[in-house]
Amino acid sequence: MNYYKLMYDGDNSKDYINCDHYNIGSNDEYCLHAGRAITEWNNIIFSYDSNEGNIISDFISNNLDWLIVSEKFKYLLNKYCSIEGSCQFLPLVVSDYAGHNKPINAYALNIIDVLNNAIDFEKSDFVLLKYGDIEMKSFRRFVLKETEVIGHDIFILKDSPMYIFVSERIKELIINNKLLGFAFIEVTVV
Numbered sequence: 001m002n003y004y005k006l007m008y009d010g011d012n013s014k015d016y017i018n019c020d021h022y023n024i025g026s027n028d029e030y031c032l033h034a035g036r037a038i039t040e041w042n043n044i045i046f047s048y049d050s051n052e053g054n055i056i057s058d059f060i061s062n063n064l065d066w067l068i069v070s071e072k073f074k075y076l077l078n079k080y081c082s083i084e085g086s087c088q089f090l091p092l093v094v095s096d097y098a099g100h101n102k103p104i105n106a107y108a109l110n111i112i113d114v115l116n117n118a119i120d121f122e123k124s125d126f127v128l129l130k131y132g133d134i135e136m137k138s139f140r141r142f143v144l145k146e147t148e149v150i151g152h153d154i155f156i157l158k159d160s161p162m163y164i165f166v167s168e169r170i171k172e173l174i175i176n177n178k179l180l181g182f183a184f185i186e187v188t189v190v
Contacts, residue, residue: 004184033161045095048095058070060181137160
């Protein structure tokens with residue numbers, strides 16, 4: 001099975017909304033990159049200006065780089081993919097601060113399936129960055145181990161939790177249902 005890095009489709013997003021304002025309450029803006037279940041989640045609101053974009057995509061662009069998805073995406077993923085224990089759909093509201101459209105319900109997708117040993121570091125292309133005592137890997141190309149990723153439809157990597165990976169099954173579900181806002185980069189699996 002093929003695997004892909006999931007990304008926002010910035011190339012075709014000219015008329016898509018972009019949520020450039022938000023109120024996340026007491027939640028940490030990095031909470032969706034931790035790979036842990038979230039138990040405290042209340043009244044999250046993202047806002048956009050419909051004068052700058054008026055198409056609500058199924059992957060909703062936002063300034064926090066959260067994976068915010070439509071109700072349609074949630075429905076399809078729950079119906080056709082085995083994702084139990086892999087992620088949480090956390091409800092939020094997307095509103096138009098220009099006042100032209102009614103608020104819609106959407107979801108922040110919190111990926112909690114974290115793979116610890118899935119990167120083949122010998123075959124991947126990355127640079128080691130140092131910030132004081134902190135070391136980080138910046139990947140130009142991921143190579144994943146098949147034995148570690150097989151059977152996982154949506155996951156993040158312990159060594160690079162900012163990226164979300166999906167199976168071909170999820171990619172095809174998105175494409176076949178013409179969901180907007182998603183882009184994919186195939187990753188090598190050995």
